[in-house]
Amino acid sequence: MIPMLLGITLVSFLVIHLAPGTPTELQTTMNPKASVEAQKRLRELYGLDQPLQVQYWEWLKRISRLDFGRSFSPDRRPVWDKIRERIGVTLGLNLLSLLIILTVALPLGVLAAQRAHSWFDKGTTLLVFFGFAMPSFWLALLLMLFFGVYLDWLPISGLTSLGFSHLSFWEKFRDLGAHVTLPVLGSAFLGLAGVSRYMRGSMLEVIGQDYIITARAKGLPERVVIFKHALRNALLPVITILGFSLPGLIGGSVIFETIFAIPGMGQLLWWAVMARDYPVVMGELVIVAFLTLLGNLLADLAYGLADPRIRMG
């Protein structure tokens, strides 16, 4: 865990120092708006006159106190403040779509495996192929076009309507719900493909095992065989896959938040990259990798809970 954390910071640090020349030069040659003052701030922030390892060490000490420096944008706010107020939105939306993925993909995978090679199975296979090939931003555009513009059912931008603060609790709930429906459905659809595919494969493998034949042979009803004997074992590899799919899910936030104008970490990163706001970019990179690491850790723990054989001592 600790070496990984250090590694994450090292990679993030190197990414910014990847550029030929120093970041201050870049700032001036590529962004004419960068003032001499901004240059000086940048040099101070990274201690650019120091050797690289010293720079890294100093930066490491600072970020361990969650001090990522100040944004280059006109507001000059601390990077951590900017990220902190957006983290909840991004995590919330991703958890919501993870929830949808689980409630739809797992039954879908189980049913497809149970009726392997039926029409239902072929239909889901087709759906999965679409899911794998669908560009996320195009899906978002189509959702916008159909539900937002053509049917005019759902809002296509932002997290809340104008005058949100004057609404009652339930109206607020409805308004928020309407705004997040399209982005959450969009990112859930993409995750669906992978998870349902793995669930199907894992289930098919388990169904072929001897102990399932035994369970059937002793006359247990099919429902019990599938849901009690097979499903619990088939779920194990899926937990790992969920852990692996986290980076993709969070990565999708950049796309969905940018398109639907949602004030989350993804949108902030997009703005920061557009404006070459390096402190924000570095802060985002470190924090998002840290979140992914945390997610993987949780998946490992969940695996331990689900499988008594590998429970830690």
Next chain:
Amino acid sequence: MIMRISESWVRLWHNRLAISGLVLVLGLFAVALLARWLAPYDPDFIDLKQVLMPPSPAHLLGTDTLGRDVLSRIIFGARVSLLVGFVAVGIATLIGVLVGALAGYYGGVLDQILMRLVDLMLCFPTIFLILAVIAVLGPSIWNIMAVIGLTGWMGVARLVRAEFLSLREREFVVAARALGASDVRLIWRHLLPNALTPVMVSATLGVAGAILVESSLSFLGLGVQPPTPSWGNMLTMGKDNIEIAWWLSVFPGLAILVTVMSYNLLGEGIREAIDPRLRD
């Protein structure tokens, strides 16, 4: 070996989906190469009297906000997609094979270090890492090809390492080593050729992935820059005009979907042809 390859070919040939993928992939190559002759209009020709025209016999897929023909731009966009897809995957495969081969062949500490590096890289959501690098290097078609390649090698590395680990102890390798073959010769002549088929599958699927990433970046304004037509940056215009011009949001995306799907079908087809057990 010869026998196995020809058997695989026969299996591939009988997989209708894979063959349709192959035909589409070849068709796309033809479109990209013959773009100049296939496109009904000059993709950069601006006609301000024909702005935002819906699909019609004159402009089959309509025109954009500058009156440029959407169909012609989609046809030329195929060049960008294929170029980025192939160069990026080439870079990723090269790095992946190198890292995987070193880790799998030498094992031990080197393997430990390289595999931790792979784990580390996998902690970063690819798009975040790519965007960070773009923030430093600036968006251009060459930069995004390099960046997609540099952030996409981990899967191949794991694959090659796993193959090498199992091949390393096989008789023919042990025999070659006993005859005094050098490490380089062992890796290059004996191990690598036997690990190549899974690499081929992952490269085919990788092209699809790289095309998806390129189009996302271009859509975000951080990839291929206008006026060069790419399917991604065409969709940016679609988003900006979503309430008045549906055709700008629909057709370029369709091109991406079909392209990515045909590479996926072909890749899966090759995978199944090589290892028929995968067809459940």
